[in-house]
Amino acid sequence: AQTVTQSQPEMSVQEAETVTLSCTYDTSENNYYLFWYKQPPSRQMILVIRQEAYKQQNATENRFSVNFQKAAKSFSLKISDSQLGDTAMYFCAFMETGNQFYFGTGTSLTVIP
Amino acid sequence: ETGVTQSPTHLIKTRGQQVTLRCSSQSGHNTVSWYQQALGQGPQFIFQYYREEENGRGNFPPRFSGLQFPNYSSELNVNALELDDSALYLCASSLGGLAVYNEQFFGPGTRLTVL
Numbered sequence: 001a002q003t004v005t006q007s008q009p010e011m012s013v014q015e016a017e018t019v020t021l022s023c024t025y026d027t028s029e030n031n032y033y034l035f036w037y038k039q040p041p042s043r044q045m046i047l048v049i050r051q052e053a054y055k056q057q058n059a060t061e062n063r064f065s066v067n068f069q070k071a072a073k074s075f076s077l078k079i080s081d082s083q084l085g086d087t088a089m090y091f092c093a094f095m096e097t098g099n100q101f102y103f104g105t106g107t108s109l110t111v112i113p
Numbered sequence: 114e115t116g117v118t119q120s121p122t123h124l125i126k127t128r129g130q131q132v133t134l135r136c137s138s139q140s141g142h143n144t145v146s147w148y149q150q151a152l153g154q155g156p157q158f159i160f161q162y163y164r165e166e167e168n169g170r171g172n173f174p175p176r177f178s179g180l181q182f183p184n185y186s187s188e189l190n191v192n193a194l195e196l197d198d199s200a201l202y203l204c205a206s207s208l209g210g211l212a213v214y215n216e217q218f219f220g221p222g223t224r225l226t227v228l
Contacts, residue, residue, distance in 0.1 A: 004155075033214050045156075045203065045219035052214075091155050095214065100169050101146070103155030 004094050006104035013082045014112050020067075021077045021107045023092030034068065035093040036077045038086075039106075048090070051075065082111045117206050117220035125226045126194050134189040134223045136204035144168070144209025145187040146217060147179060150201040162187055163209045191225075199227045 003026045013019035025034070036048040051059045051068050058066050063083075067076045079086055092104040118137045126132050138145050144163045148156035158171035162181035176192040185206070191198055201224050205217035 006155075037219075042221070043201065044221045045205075047216060050216075093155075100158050100161065100171070101148075101156070101217070102158070103148075105153075105155050 004092050004102050004104040006092055006107050008107045009105070010108045010110075012110040012112055013079075015082055015084060017082055018078060018080045019082055019109065021079075021090050021092075021109065023075045023077070023104055025073050025075065025092070025094045025102075027073070027094065027096070029096050031096070033095045034066075034075045035095070035101075036064070036066070036075075037091045037093055037103075039089040039091060041088070045091070049077065079109075084111050084113060087111045117204060117218050119202075119204055119220040119223050121223060122221070123224045123226075125228065127228050128194055128196060130194050130227075131190065131192045132194060132225060134191075134202050134204075134225070136187045136189070136206070136220055138185045138187070138204075138206030139218050142206035142208050142218070143185050144207045144215070145181055145185065146205045146207070147187070147189045148203040148205070149173070149198075150203055150222070151197075152200070156203055159189065161209075168209075194227045196227050199225060201225075 005024045032053045034051045038046045038048050049061045063080045065078045089106045091106045094102045120135045146161040147159040150156040160170040161168045165181045178190045181187045201222045203222045205219045207215040207217045
């Protein structure tokens with residue numbers, strides 16, 4: 001069974017600093033996708049960044065980047081120059097083919113002014 | 114282009130009742146997935162509908178059922194409600210195909226409380 005583990009229930013970071021959120025997953029598949037989603041207090045889930053497992057290069061989206069370690073089944077999210085609007089729940093998610101997502105339990109990130 | 118919408122926003126039911134939640138997919142999307150998000154947890158996959166057919170189901174009992182209509186909107190029905198069914202129910206739409214990744218766009222959710 002596929003599982004996604006986020007071991008940091010809560011984290012905080014000073015505004016303009018960098019923070020890294022951790023995620024590990026378990027699968028026997030070779031082809032899959034990994035995601036980080038952001039869920040602000042307003043609840044709507046927003047895609048932050050996506051990584052295809054067959055790509056060795058780590059994905060980046062502006063201030064957001066990932067460290068994808070396929071052999072270790074690790075997928076961490078780095079947020080640079082943290083902003084107050086980054087305060088939210090962050091979910092790591094895993095998907096094989098077929099669009100069924102498996103989510104972790106989330107990390108609550110607070111950006112401190 | 115409109116995003117994913119869900120109705121109602123909030124709902125309160127009593128144990129044993131039945132409930133229907135609704136989701137309108139983003140324009141052009143033919144796939145809808147439903148998730149249950151208990152308080153303090155990540156979303157759990159319930160099932161997915163692709164072109165009006167169920168296309169995958171998570172570990173939920175048969176009292177959770179769904180429909181997808183020709184316009185690709187969808188309903189989630191839950192019979193014989195239990196206290197543990199209290200959760201945020203999310204739907205997500207995508208331009209689906211089988212074995213192809215397409216980005217899922219989430220709705221704001223329906224908060225169901227079972228008393």
